[in-house]
Amino acid sequence: xxxxxxxxxxxxxxxxxxxxxxxxxxxxxxxxxxxxxxxxxxxxxxxxxxxxxxxxxxxxxxxxxxxxxxxxxxxxxxxxxxxxxxxxxxxxxxxxxxxxxxxxxxxxxxxxxxxxxxxxxxxxxxxxxxxxxxxxxxxxxxxxxxxxxxxxxxxxxxxxxxxxxxxxxxxxxxxxxxxxxxxxxxxxxxxxxxxxxxxxxxxxxxxxxxxxxxxxxxxxxxxxxxxxxxxxxxxxxxxxxxxxxxxxxxxxxxxxxxxxxxxxxxxxxxxxxxxxxxxxxxxxxxxxxxxxxxxxxxxxxxxxx
Numbered sequence: 282x283x284x285x286x287x288x289x290x291x292x293x294x295x296x297x298x299x300x301x302x303x304x305x306x307x308x309x310x311x312x313x314x315x316x317x318x319x320x321x322x323x324x325x326x327x328x329x330x331x332x333x334x335x336x337x338x339x340x341x342x343x344x345x346x347x348x349x350x351x352x353x354x355x356x357x358x359x360x361x362x363x364x365x366x367x368x369x370x371x372x373x374x375x376x377x378x379x380x381x382x383x384x385x386x387x388x389x390x391x392x393x394x395x396x397x398x399x400x401x402x403x404x405x406x407x408x409x410x411x412x413x414x415x416x417x418x419x420x421x422x423x424x425x426x427x428x429x430x431x432x433x434x435x436x437x438x439x440x441x442x443x444x445x446x447x448x449x450x451x452x453x454x455x456x457x458x459x460x461x462x463x464x465x466x467x468x469x470x471x472x473x474x475x476x477x478x479x480x481x482x483x484x485x486x487x488x489x490x491x492x493x494x495x496x497x498x499x500x501x502x503x504x505x506x507x508x509x510x511x512x513x514x515x516x517x518x519x520x521x522x523x524x525x526x527x528x529x530x531x532x533x534x535x536x537x538x539x540x541x542x543x544x545x546x547x548x549x550x551x552x553x554x555x556x557x558x559x560x561x562x563x564x565x566x567x568x569x570x571x572x573x574x575x576x577x578x579x580x581x582x583x584x585x586x
Contacts, residue, residue: 283310285347286431286462287332292341294327294486301327303486304341311430314463316473319483320572325466326364328483329435332464333361346431357385360429364436364466366420370409374400374419377408378426385427398422399452414445421452432456433464438472450475470565480564484572497567504540505566507532507558510551520546525570532556536566 287309294302302324309315309332317325330336331343334350345355368377375391382388395401398418403411408419417437424432434453438446446469453476457463467473473480474494482490482497490497510517510533514526517535522543525536537543540559548554 283312285309285344286311287346287464288342288344289328289331289338290342290344292328292331292338292343294324294331294336295339300486302331302338305486305488307481307488307491309431309462309464311462312460313479314457314465314477315479315481316465316467316477317481317483318467318470318473318568322485323483323572324486325483326435329433329464329466333359333433357427358430360424360427360432362420362424362432362434362437364439368408368420368423371407373405373407374411374422375404377419378422381423381426387428388426389428394422394425397425397452397456399448414441414448417441417445417449418452421449425456429461431462431464435466436468437465438467438469446472470568474564482568482571489571490567494564497571498564500567500571504537505560505563506535506537506540506543506547507556507560508535508547508554509533509556510547510554512547512551516550517547520550525566525573527569536570 285308289305289307292302292305293300305324305328307328317328319325327336331338332345332350334343334345334356343350346358348355372380378391378394382391395404398421400415400418400422403415408416411419421434421437424434438449441449450472453463465473465476477494479492480490480494480497481488490500507529509531512533514533517523517533518526520543522538523535524538527534535543544557544559
């Protein structure tokens with residue numbers, strides 16, 4: 282079995298009355314690309330900060346590369362790109378990279394960093410004159426300076442357009458192909474599906490799914506039905522086989538266990554259904570079902586009288 286690069290063992294993290302992580306066990310192995318997904322407030326960033334020693338658990342233990350996450354020996358082998366990062370705007374790209382490289386005993390050569398981060402031709406541009414996507418690439422480059430064994434990217438493509446995000450994916454794949462371990466937190470489901478060997482889904486501070494993307498998708502039985510109908514959410518979810526409902530641009534999107542039976546019942550209840558589409562389950566559907574809040578106790582069971 283591959284060595285662990287980061288571990289959370291029975292970790293709970295509280296902020297006053299709020300429990301951000303609740304008895305979480307998570308081990309990241311060398312050579313894996315792991316994506317942590319979850320809705321806002323699920324505990325993604327807290328988990329990352331605990332692994333990196335930027336916060337201490339209220340209970341349990343965090344380890345980084347087999348040791349204390351706050352140790353210099355561990356931190357020298359880790360590259361980090363946090364969601365909120367600031368660097369001086371007047372320094373040029375090459376100056377930033379050279380400065381960060383001085384923090385490490387055996388830094389990656391400047392030319393190699395520039396190539397991996399897609400910054401060729403921008404070496405003499407000041408940070409403040411770069412576009413948003415170019416600034417993200419520089420922050421990515423700074424995470425590479427120490428030739429990290431373990432790279433942590435917290436929402437690295439937030440705010441980027443589709444083209445810039447896909448270019449960033451290409452750069453990350455190039456790095457992973459060199460044998461690095463990568464931890465990615467993201468709100469973009471397709472990003473996790475495209476890059477990750479393993480997906481961990483957090484909900485309300487707990488792990489609700491952990492496995493390869495195909496395995497996570499397989500947890501969603503059935504298919505997705507999209508249609509325009511006069512039936513409301515309650516009526517659609519009352520039909521046999523309905524698992525989840527959402528609205529998208531005026532249409533109803535329902536996750537179902539048996540599409541054929543559901544469609545027959547749907548048409549029986551509303552003969553005016555239009556724009557009917559049936560598709561296979563995807564990672565977004567699995568994510569939605571796995572992170573759906575539990576219904577209130579007693580919901581759907583009448584008033585008890």
